[in-house]
Amino acid sequence: MSTDSTDEQTNAPVSSDCTDGSEASLSQHFKDGDIKFRSSDNVIFQIHQKYLEMSTGGFPSCDVNGSTAATTQDEIVSLPETSFVLDVLFRFVYPKLQPDLFDIEDFGQLMDVARAAEKYIVYNAISACQLRLSLFCRDFSPKHANELFDFAAAHDHPALLVTTSKSMIHKPLEEVAHKLTADTYKPWSLYHSRVLLACNSILGATGNGRCTNDTCQLEKNRQLINQSPANVFYIKSKLQAEYYTKPCCSSYSSWQNAKAAGVRNLPDFGTILRAHRKQQSRR
Ligand SMILES: [Zn+2]
Structure with a gap:
Protein backbone atom coordinates (compact mmCIF):
# COMPACT_ATOMS: atom_id res chain seq x y z
CA MET A 1 0.00 0.00 0.00
CA SER A 2 1.20 3.45 -0.76
CA THR A 3 -0.24 6.77 0.38
CA ASP A 4 -0.87 9.34 -2.32
CA SER A 5 1.59 12.17 -1.69
CA THR A 6 -0.99 14.80 -2.70
CA ASP A 7 -3.09 13.69 0.26
CA GLU A 8 -0.31 14.16 2.80
CA GLN A 9 -1.17 17.60 4.08
CA THR A 10 -4.93 17.09 4.22
CA ASN A 11 -7.08 15.47 6.84
CA ALA A 12 -7.94 11.86 6.16
CA PRO A 13 -11.52 10.94 5.33
CA VAL A 14 -13.65 10.58 8.46
CA SER A 15 -16.40 8.03 8.51
CA SER A 16 -18.27 5.92 11.01
CA ASP A 17 -19.12 3.28 8.41
CA CYS A 18 -17.21 0.16 7.67
CA THR A 19 -16.58 0.29 3.94
CA ASP A 20 -15.95 -3.32 2.95
CA GLY A 21 -18.65 -5.00 5.05
CA SER A 22 -16.21 -7.49 6.61
CA GLU A 23 -16.18 -8.04 10.34
CA ALA A 24 -13.85 -5.75 12.24
CA SER A 25 -11.21 -7.10 14.60
CA LEU A 26 -9.80 -5.35 17.65
CA SER A 27 -6.12 -4.42 17.84
CA GLN A 28 -4.23 -6.60 20.31
CA HIS A 29 -2.09 -3.70 21.49
CA PHE A 30 -4.66 -0.90 21.64
CA LYS A 31 -7.99 -1.98 23.07
CA ASP A 32 -8.79 0.20 26.07
CA GLY A 33 -8.58 3.81 24.83
CA ASP A 34 -11.44 6.28 24.52
CA ILE A 35 -11.06 7.12 20.80
CA LYS A 36 -11.61 4.54 18.11
CA PHE A 37 -9.86 4.40 14.75
CA ARG A 38 -10.43 1.91 11.96
CA SER A 39 -7.61 0.88 9.61
CA SER A 40 -8.14 0.24 5.88
CA ASP A 41 -8.02 -3.51 6.58
CA ASN A 42 -10.73 -3.17 9.23
CA VAL A 43 -8.85 -3.35 12.52
CA ILE A 44 -10.16 -1.15 15.34
CA PHE A 45 -7.62 0.73 17.47
CA GLN A 46 -8.76 2.26 20.77
CA ILE A 47 -6.39 5.06 21.67
CA HIS A 48 -6.27 7.27 24.76
CA GLN A 49 -7.15 10.83 23.82
CA LYS A 50 -4.75 12.40 26.35
CA TYR A 51 -1.73 10.74 24.72
CA LEU A 52 -2.91 11.61 21.21
CA GLU A 53 -3.22 15.26 22.18
CA MET A 54 0.14 15.22 23.94
CA SER A 55 2.27 13.63 21.24
CA THR A 56 0.56 14.22 17.90
CA GLY A 57 -0.75 17.21 16.02
CA GLY A 58 -2.66 16.04 12.99
CA PHE A 59 -5.20 13.29 13.60
CA PRO A 60 -8.58 14.05 12.03
CA SER A 61 -11.12 15.56 14.37
CA CYS A 62 -14.75 14.62 14.50
CA ASP A 63 -16.38 17.49 16.32
CA VAL A 64 -16.81 21.16 15.57
CA ASN A 65 -14.37 22.25 18.29
CA GLY A 66 -11.46 20.58 16.53
CA SER A 67 -10.79 18.21 19.41
CA THR A 68 -9.58 14.73 18.55
CA ALA A 69 -12.48 13.30 20.55
CA ALA A 70 -15.27 11.61 18.62
CA THR A 71 -18.78 13.03 19.00
CA THR A 72 -20.15 9.88 20.56
CA GLN A 73 -18.56 7.03 22.44
CA ASP A 74 -19.29 4.63 19.57
CA GLU A 75 -18.14 6.72 16.64
CA ILE A 76 -15.19 5.28 14.76
CA VAL A 77 -12.80 7.38 12.68
CA SER A 78 -11.79 5.53 9.52
CA LEU A 79 -8.23 6.08 8.34
CA PRO A 80 -6.79 5.05 4.95
CA GLU A 81 -3.63 3.46 6.45
CA THR A 82 -3.24 -0.28 7.04
CA SER A 83 -3.28 -1.82 10.52
CA PHE A 84 0.46 -2.45 10.18
CA VAL A 85 1.16 1.27 9.71
CA LEU A 86 -1.24 2.39 12.46
CA ASP A 87 0.11 -0.17 14.92
CA VAL A 88 3.64 1.19 14.49
CA LEU A 89 2.43 4.79 14.58
CA PHE A 90 0.28 4.47 17.71
CA ARG A 91 3.15 2.87 19.61
CA PHE A 92 5.00 6.18 19.21
CA VAL A 93 2.06 7.98 20.84
CA TYR A 94 2.39 6.39 24.28
CA PRO A 95 5.02 7.24 26.93
CA LYS A 96 6.64 3.82 26.66
CA LEU A 97 9.74 2.38 25.03
CA GLN A 98 9.46 3.47 21.39
CA PRO A 99 9.30 0.88 18.60
CA ASP A 100 12.53 -0.02 16.86
CA LEU A 101 12.10 0.76 13.16
CA PHE A 102 15.21 -1.28 12.45
CA ASP A 103 12.85 -4.27 12.41
CA ILE A 104 11.10 -2.92 9.30
CA GLU A 105 13.15 -4.22 6.39
CA ASP A 106 10.71 -3.45 3.59
CA PHE A 107 11.33 0.00 2.12
CA GLY A 108 7.69 0.45 1.00
CA GLN A 109 6.39 -0.29 4.50
CA LEU A 110 8.92 2.07 6.03
CA MET A 111 7.87 4.85 3.64
CA ASP A 112 4.20 4.24 4.49
CA VAL A 113 4.99 4.70 8.19
CA ALA A 114 7.11 7.79 7.45
CA ARG A 115 4.36 9.39 5.34
CA ALA A 116 1.72 8.65 7.98
CA ALA A 117 3.99 10.10 10.69
CA GLU A 118 4.22 13.35 8.70
CA LYS A 119 0.53 13.39 7.85
CA TYR A 120 -0.67 12.95 11.46
CA ILE A 121 2.32 14.82 12.92
CA VAL A 122 3.42 12.06 15.29
CA TYR A 123 6.49 13.87 16.60
CA ASN A 124 8.53 10.91 17.89
CA ALA A 125 7.79 8.85 14.79
CA ILE A 126 8.91 11.67 12.47
CA SER A 127 12.39 11.73 14.06
CA ALA A 128 12.69 7.94 14.19
CA CYS A 129 11.65 7.58 10.53
CA GLN A 130 14.21 10.14 9.39
CA LEU A 131 16.98 8.26 11.15
CA ARG A 132 15.89 4.87 9.79
CA LEU A 133 15.47 6.25 6.25
CA SER A 134 18.95 7.79 6.40
CA LEU A 135 20.40 4.37 7.23
CA PHE A 136 18.33 2.81 4.46
CA CYS A 137 19.67 5.34 1.99
CA ARG A 138 23.25 4.77 3.12
CA ASP A 139 22.91 1.00 2.73
CA PHE A 140 20.80 0.85 -0.45
CA SER A 141 21.48 4.12 -2.25
CA PRO A 142 20.96 4.93 -5.05
CA LYS A 143 18.09 2.44 -5.42
CA HIS A 144 15.67 4.54 -3.37
CA ALA A 145 17.45 7.88 -3.68
CA ASN A 146 14.81 9.51 -5.90
CA GLU A 147 11.92 8.68 -3.61
CA LEU A 148 13.86 9.60 -0.48
CA PHE A 149 15.01 12.89 -1.97
CA ASP A 150 11.43 13.83 -2.92
CA PHE A 151 10.21 12.89 0.56
CA ALA A 152 13.01 14.81 2.30
CA ALA A 153 12.41 17.84 0.06
CA ALA A 154 8.63 17.80 0.59
CA HIS A 155 9.03 17.76 4.37
CA ASP A 156 12.28 19.74 4.47
CA HIS A 157 14.43 17.19 6.32
CA PRO A 158 18.03 18.38 5.81
CA ALA A 159 19.76 15.29 7.23
CA LEU A 160 17.90 13.04 4.82
CA LEU A 161 18.64 15.39 1.92
CA VAL A 162 22.33 15.15 2.79
CA THR A 163 22.30 11.35 2.63
CA THR A 164 20.73 11.42 -0.85
CA SER A 165 22.76 14.36 -2.15
CA LYS A 166 25.53 12.45 -3.95
CA SER A 167 23.04 10.24 -5.79
CA MET A 168 20.95 13.24 -6.80
CA ILE A 169 23.66 15.60 -8.03
CA HIS A 170 22.95 14.68 -11.67
CA LYS A 171 19.46 16.23 -11.44
CA PRO A 172 19.11 19.51 -13.34
CA LEU A 173 18.64 22.55 -11.09
CA GLU A 174 15.32 23.44 -12.71
CA GLU A 175 14.00 20.04 -11.60
CA VAL A 176 15.04 20.29 -7.94
CA ALA A 177 14.06 23.98 -7.75
CA HIS A 178 10.39 22.97 -7.64
CA LYS A 179 10.98 20.45 -4.88
CA LEU A 180 13.27 22.20 -2.39
CA THR A 181 12.27 25.09 -0.15
CA ALA A 182 13.78 28.44 -1.13
CA ASP A 183 16.08 28.28 1.89
ZN1 LIG B 1 48.39 9.40 -18.11
Whole structure:
Protein backbone atom coordinates (compact mmCIF):
# COMPACT_ATOMS: atom_id res chain seq x y z
CA MET A 1 0.00 0.00 0.00
CA SER A 2 1.20 3.45 -0.76
CA THR A 3 -0.24 6.77 0.38
CA ASP A 4 -0.87 9.34 -2.32
CA SER A 5 1.59 12.17 -1.69
CA THR A 6 -0.99 14.80 -2.70
CA ASP A 7 -3.09 13.69 0.26
CA GLU A 8 -0.31 14.16 2.80
CA GLN A 9 -1.17 17.60 4.08
CA THR A 10 -4.93 17.09 4.22
CA ASN A 11 -7.08 15.47 6.84
CA ALA A 12 -7.94 11.86 6.16
CA PRO A 13 -11.52 10.94 5.33
CA VAL A 14 -13.65 10.58 8.46
CA SER A 15 -16.40 8.03 8.51
CA SER A 16 -18.27 5.92 11.01
CA ASP A 17 -19.12 3.28 8.41
CA CYS A 18 -17.21 0.16 7.67
CA THR A 19 -16.58 0.29 3.94
CA ASP A 20 -15.95 -3.32 2.95
CA GLY A 21 -18.65 -5.00 5.05
CA SER A 22 -16.21 -7.49 6.61
CA GLU A 23 -16.18 -8.04 10.34
CA ALA A 24 -13.85 -5.75 12.24
CA SER A 25 -11.21 -7.10 14.60
CA LEU A 26 -9.80 -5.35 17.65
CA SER A 27 -6.12 -4.42 17.84
CA GLN A 28 -4.23 -6.60 20.31
CA HIS A 29 -2.09 -3.70 21.49
CA PHE A 30 -4.66 -0.90 21.64
CA LYS A 31 -7.99 -1.98 23.07
CA ASP A 32 -8.79 0.20 26.07
CA GLY A 33 -8.58 3.81 24.83
CA ASP A 34 -11.44 6.28 24.52
CA ILE A 35 -11.06 7.12 20.80
CA LYS A 36 -11.61 4.54 18.11
CA PHE A 37 -9.86 4.40 14.75
CA ARG A 38 -10.43 1.91 11.96
CA SER A 39 -7.61 0.88 9.61
CA SER A 40 -8.14 0.24 5.88
CA ASP A 41 -8.02 -3.51 6.58
CA ASN A 42 -10.73 -3.17 9.23
CA VAL A 43 -8.85 -3.35 12.52
CA ILE A 44 -10.16 -1.15 15.34
CA PHE A 45 -7.62 0.73 17.47
CA GLN A 46 -8.76 2.26 20.77
CA ILE A 47 -6.39 5.06 21.67
CA HIS A 48 -6.27 7.27 24.76
CA GLN A 49 -7.15 10.83 23.82
CA LYS A 50 -4.75 12.40 26.35
CA TYR A 51 -1.73 10.74 24.72
CA LEU A 52 -2.91 11.61 21.21
CA GLU A 53 -3.22 15.26 22.18
CA MET A 54 0.14 15.22 23.94
CA SER A 55 2.27 13.63 21.24
CA THR A 56 0.56 14.22 17.90
CA GLY A 57 -0.75 17.21 16.02
CA GLY A 58 -2.66 16.04 12.99
CA PHE A 59 -5.20 13.29 13.60
CA PRO A 60 -8.58 14.05 12.03
CA SER A 61 -11.12 15.56 14.37
CA CYS A 62 -14.75 14.62 14.50
CA ASP A 63 -16.38 17.49 16.32
CA VAL A 64 -16.81 21.16 15.57
CA ASN A 65 -14.37 22.25 18.29
CA GLY A 66 -11.46 20.58 16.53
CA SER A 67 -10.79 18.21 19.41
CA THR A 68 -9.58 14.73 18.55
CA ALA A 69 -12.48 13.30 20.55
CA ALA A 70 -15.27 11.61 18.62
CA THR A 71 -18.78 13.03 19.00
CA THR A 72 -20.15 9.88 20.56
CA GLN A 73 -18.56 7.03 22.44
CA ASP A 74 -19.29 4.63 19.57
CA GLU A 75 -18.14 6.72 16.64
CA ILE A 76 -15.19 5.28 14.76
CA VAL A 77 -12.80 7.38 12.68
CA SER A 78 -11.79 5.53 9.52
CA LEU A 79 -8.23 6.08 8.34
CA PRO A 80 -6.79 5.05 4.95
CA GLU A 81 -3.63 3.46 6.45
CA THR A 82 -3.24 -0.28 7.04
CA SER A 83 -3.28 -1.82 10.52
CA PHE A 84 0.46 -2.45 10.18
CA VAL A 85 1.16 1.27 9.71
CA LEU A 86 -1.24 2.39 12.46
CA ASP A 87 0.11 -0.17 14.92
CA VAL A 88 3.64 1.19 14.49
CA LEU A 89 2.43 4.79 14.58
CA PHE A 90 0.28 4.47 17.71
CA ARG A 91 3.15 2.87 19.61
CA PHE A 92 5.00 6.18 19.21
CA VAL A 93 2.06 7.98 20.84
CA TYR A 94 2.39 6.39 24.28
CA PRO A 95 5.02 7.24 26.93
CA LYS A 96 6.64 3.82 26.66
CA LEU A 97 9.74 2.38 25.03
CA GLN A 98 9.46 3.47 21.39
CA PRO A 99 9.30 0.88 18.60
CA ASP A 100 12.53 -0.02 16.86
CA LEU A 101 12.10 0.76 13.16
CA PHE A 102 15.21 -1.28 12.45
CA ASP A 103 12.85 -4.27 12.41
CA ILE A 104 11.10 -2.92 9.30
CA GLU A 105 13.15 -4.22 6.39
CA ASP A 106 10.71 -3.45 3.59
CA PHE A 107 11.33 0.00 2.12
CA GLY A 108 7.69 0.45 1.00
CA GLN A 109 6.39 -0.29 4.50
CA LEU A 110 8.92 2.07 6.03
CA MET A 111 7.87 4.85 3.64
CA ASP A 112 4.20 4.24 4.49
CA VAL A 113 4.99 4.70 8.19
CA ALA A 114 7.11 7.79 7.45
CA ARG A 115 4.36 9.39 5.34
CA ALA A 116 1.72 8.65 7.98
CA ALA A 117 3.99 10.10 10.69
CA GLU A 118 4.22 13.35 8.70
CA LYS A 119 0.53 13.39 7.85
CA TYR A 120 -0.67 12.95 11.46
CA ILE A 121 2.32 14.82 12.92
CA VAL A 122 3.42 12.06 15.29
CA TYR A 123 6.49 13.87 16.60
CA ASN A 124 8.53 10.91 17.89
CA ALA A 125 7.79 8.85 14.79
CA ILE A 126 8.91 11.67 12.47
CA SER A 127 12.39 11.73 14.06
CA ALA A 128 12.69 7.94 14.19
CA CYS A 129 11.65 7.58 10.53
CA GLN A 130 14.21 10.14 9.39
CA LEU A 131 16.98 8.26 11.15
CA ARG A 132 15.89 4.87 9.79
CA LEU A 133 15.47 6.25 6.25
CA SER A 134 18.95 7.79 6.40
CA LEU A 135 20.40 4.37 7.23
CA PHE A 136 18.33 2.81 4.46
CA CYS A 137 19.67 5.34 1.99
CA ARG A 138 23.25 4.77 3.12
CA ASP A 139 22.91 1.00 2.73
CA PHE A 140 20.80 0.85 -0.45
CA SER A 141 21.48 4.12 -2.25
CA PRO A 142 20.96 4.93 -5.05
CA LYS A 143 18.09 2.44 -5.42
CA HIS A 144 15.67 4.54 -3.37
CA ALA A 145 17.45 7.88 -3.68
CA ASN A 146 14.81 9.51 -5.90
CA GLU A 147 11.92 8.68 -3.61
CA LEU A 148 13.86 9.60 -0.48
CA PHE A 149 15.01 12.89 -1.97
CA ASP A 150 11.43 13.83 -2.92
CA PHE A 151 10.21 12.89 0.56
CA ALA A 152 13.01 14.81 2.30
CA ALA A 153 12.41 17.84 0.06
CA ALA A 154 8.63 17.80 0.59
CA HIS A 155 9.03 17.76 4.37
CA ASP A 156 12.28 19.74 4.47
CA HIS A 157 14.43 17.19 6.32
CA PRO A 158 18.03 18.38 5.81
CA ALA A 159 19.76 15.29 7.23
CA LEU A 160 17.90 13.04 4.82
CA LEU A 161 18.64 15.39 1.92
CA VAL A 162 22.33 15.15 2.79
CA THR A 163 22.30 11.35 2.63
CA THR A 164 20.73 11.42 -0.85
CA SER A 165 22.76 14.36 -2.15
CA LYS A 166 25.53 12.45 -3.95
CA SER A 167 23.04 10.24 -5.79
CA MET A 168 20.95 13.24 -6.80
CA ILE A 169 23.66 15.60 -8.03
CA HIS A 170 22.95 14.68 -11.67
CA LYS A 171 19.46 16.23 -11.44
CA PRO A 172 19.11 19.51 -13.34
CA LEU A 173 18.64 22.55 -11.09
CA GLU A 174 15.32 23.44 -12.71
CA GLU A 175 14.00 20.04 -11.60
CA VAL A 176 15.04 20.29 -7.94
CA ALA A 177 14.06 23.98 -7.75
CA HIS A 178 10.39 22.97 -7.64
CA LYS A 179 10.98 20.45 -4.88
CA LEU A 180 13.27 22.20 -2.39
CA THR A 181 12.27 25.09 -0.15
CA ALA A 182 13.78 28.44 -1.13
CA ASP A 183 16.08 28.28 1.89
CA THR A 184 17.45 24.84 0.98
CA TYR A 185 17.64 25.54 -2.74
CA LYS A 186 20.36 28.16 -2.28
CA PRO A 187 22.94 25.82 -0.66
CA TRP A 188 21.90 23.07 -3.11
CA SER A 189 22.63 25.30 -6.10
CA LEU A 190 26.04 26.17 -4.60
CA TYR A 191 26.76 22.47 -4.10
CA HIS A 192 25.61 21.71 -7.66
CA SER A 193 27.82 24.43 -9.08
CA ARG A 194 30.94 23.27 -7.13
CA VAL A 195 30.47 19.66 -8.26
CA LEU A 196 29.97 20.65 -11.92
CA LEU A 197 33.07 22.84 -11.82
CA ALA A 198 35.14 19.96 -10.43
CA CYS A 199 33.72 17.54 -13.04
CA ASN A 200 34.41 19.95 -15.89
CA SER A 201 38.01 20.40 -14.73
CA ILE A 202 38.48 16.64 -15.18
CA LEU A 203 36.60 16.35 -18.48
CA GLY A 204 38.29 19.38 -20.01
CA ALA A 205 41.84 18.67 -18.81
CA THR A 206 44.52 18.93 -21.50
CA GLY A 207 48.23 18.21 -21.27
CA ASN A 208 51.51 18.50 -23.13
CA GLY A 209 52.02 14.95 -24.27
CA ARG A 210 50.16 11.76 -25.11
CA CYS A 211 49.96 9.30 -22.24
CA THR A 212 51.40 5.86 -22.99
CA ASN A 213 49.96 4.32 -19.86
CA ASP A 214 47.05 1.95 -20.59
CA THR A 215 45.47 2.89 -17.31
CA CYS A 216 46.08 6.63 -17.53
CA GLN A 217 44.82 8.30 -14.35
CA LEU A 218 43.32 11.21 -16.26
CA GLU A 219 41.48 8.98 -18.75
CA LYS A 220 40.22 6.77 -15.93
CA ASN A 221 38.85 9.81 -14.11
CA ARG A 222 37.16 11.06 -17.30
CA GLN A 223 35.40 7.73 -17.70
CA LEU A 224 34.23 7.81 -14.10
CA ILE A 225 32.74 11.30 -14.50
CA ASN A 226 31.05 10.29 -17.75
CA GLN A 227 29.44 7.39 -15.87
CA SER A 228 28.14 9.71 -13.13
CA PRO A 229 29.09 13.13 -11.76
CA ALA A 230 28.69 11.61 -8.27
CA ASN A 231 31.94 9.73 -8.96
CA VAL A 232 33.80 12.99 -8.41
CA PHE A 233 33.62 12.18 -4.69
CA TYR A 234 35.27 8.81 -5.34
CA ILE A 235 38.00 10.60 -7.33
CA LYS A 236 38.38 13.02 -4.44
CA SER A 237 39.01 10.15 -2.01
CA LYS A 238 41.56 8.57 -4.38
CA LEU A 239 43.23 11.93 -4.91
CA GLN A 240 43.69 12.41 -1.19
CA ALA A 241 45.20 8.94 -0.92
CA GLU A 242 47.45 9.39 -3.99
CA TYR A 243 48.52 12.93 -3.31
CA TYR A 244 52.22 12.13 -3.07
CA THR A 245 52.34 9.37 -5.69
CA LYS A 246 53.98 9.95 -9.08
CA PRO A 247 51.61 11.17 -11.84
CA CYS A 248 51.35 8.77 -14.78
CA CYS A 249 51.90 11.46 -17.46
CA SER A 250 52.38 15.17 -18.07
CA SER A 251 48.66 15.62 -18.85
CA TYR A 252 47.74 14.28 -15.45
CA SER A 253 50.54 16.25 -13.85
CA SER A 254 49.28 19.51 -15.45
CA TRP A 255 45.77 18.83 -14.25
CA GLN A 256 47.02 17.91 -10.78
CA ASN A 257 49.00 21.15 -10.50
CA ALA A 258 46.37 23.48 -11.91
CA LYS A 259 42.95 21.99 -11.19
CA ALA A 260 43.07 19.11 -8.71
CA ALA A 261 42.56 21.41 -5.72
CA GLY A 262 38.95 21.98 -6.86
CA VAL A 263 38.32 18.25 -6.51
CA ARG A 264 40.48 17.68 -3.43
CA ASN A 265 38.70 20.48 -1.54
CA LEU A 266 35.23 19.76 -2.90
CA PRO A 267 32.74 20.09 -0.02
CA ASP A 268 29.81 17.72 0.35
CA PHE A 269 26.25 19.04 0.59
CA GLY A 270 26.17 18.72 4.39
CA THR A 271 29.16 21.05 4.75
CA ILE A 272 27.64 23.67 2.43
CA LEU A 273 24.24 23.42 4.12
CA ARG A 274 25.70 23.86 7.62
CA ALA A 275 27.74 26.89 6.51
CA HIS A 276 24.63 28.42 4.94
CA ARG A 277 22.59 27.89 8.10
CA LYS A 278 25.31 29.41 10.28
CA GLN A 279 25.37 32.45 8.02
CA GLN A 280 21.58 32.76 8.18
CA SER A 281 21.51 32.56 11.99
CA ARG A 282 24.00 35.45 12.27
CA ARG A 283 21.68 37.76 10.34
ZN1 LIG B 1 48.39 9.40 -18.11
